[in-house]
Amino acid sequence: GEDVEQSLFLSVREGDSSVINCTYTDSSSTYLYWYKQEPGAGLQLLTYIFSNMDMKQDQRLTVLLNKKDKHLSLRIADTQTGDSAIYFCAERIENNDMRFGAGTRLTVKP
Amino acid sequence: EAQVTQNPRYLITVTGKKLTVTCSQNMNHEYMSWYRQDPGLGLRQIYYSMNVEVTDKGDVPEGYKVSRKEKRNFPLILESPSPNQTSLYFCASSLISGGGSPLHFGNGTRLTVT
Numbered sequence: 565g566e567d568v569e570q571s572l573f574l575s576v577r578e579g580d581s582s583v584i585n586c587t588y589t590d591s592s593s594t595y596l597y598w599y600k601q602e603p604g605a606g607l608q609l610l611t612y613i614f615s616n617m618d619m620k621q622d623q624r625l626t627v628l629l630n631k632k633d634k635h636l637s638l639r640i641a642d643t644q645t646g647d648s649a650i651y652f653c654a655e656r657i658e659n660n661d662m663r664f665g666a667g668t669r670l671t672v673k674p
Numbered sequence: 675e676a677q678v679t680q681n682p683r684y685l686i687t688v689t690g691k692k693l694t695v696t697c698s699q700n701m702n703h704e705y706m707s708w709y710r711q712d713p714g715l716g717l718r719q720i721y722y723s724m725n726v727e728v729t730d731k732g733d734v735p736e737g738y739k740v741s742r743k744e745k746r747n748f749p750l751i752l753e754s755p756s757p758n759q760t761s762l763y764f765c766a767s768s769l770i771s772g773g774g775s776p777l778h779f780g781n782g783t784r785l786t787v788t
Contacts, residue, residue: 606781607717612776
């Protein structure tokens with residue numbers, strides 16, 4: 565079936581930029597999302613991008629979409645210890661369903 | 675405050691003892707969904723509902739039931755729980771728009787079946 569793939573772990577130093585990558589396979593995806601999950605909590609929407617856009621910036625977050633390669637990335641500038649969490653990439657497909665990646669655990673070292 | 679509320683947050687039970695996890699949203703969302711989260715597998719959809727009295731199977735529906743008698747509530751029922759249903763469960767809701775309306779998630783229910 566169709567899959568959303570992400571690497572499982574990323575470790576960066578405080579103050580550096582973090583880049584979390586995601587690939588998806590369903591070319592009919594309309595919206596792509598990034599969610600953040602902190603320990604013991606549900607998923608919180610960070611940002612999303614419509615499939616006809618190639619970039620979206622929101623304060624420290626930059627989302628890049630390469631629709632040809634079906635590649636989505638999330639860049640966090642000036643990463644802080646509070647950014648440590650699991651980040652999920654997700655795509656919205658035709659029947660309003662969402663398909664999630666396995667999540668990337670970001671660890672920020674002081 | 676707009677939110678999705680799940681109860682209970684933690685539940686330990688024994689094999690075969692029926693249980694229900696409740697989910698309620700106060701945002702008048704048509705779409706509701708249940709997911710389970712397991713390490714390395716991300717979120718897998720169990721069941722979803724596009725509106726009242728309309729429910730459909732997701733990717734992993736076996737061993738689960740749902741109902742949608744009212745718009746705000748979408749309970750998840752395990753008639754005869756088994757240890758392989760030990761997991762972290764999330765309820766979520768959204769508007770049906772075909773557009774950018776994101777899913778709003780509850781805080782999760784950690785279920786252990788012994």
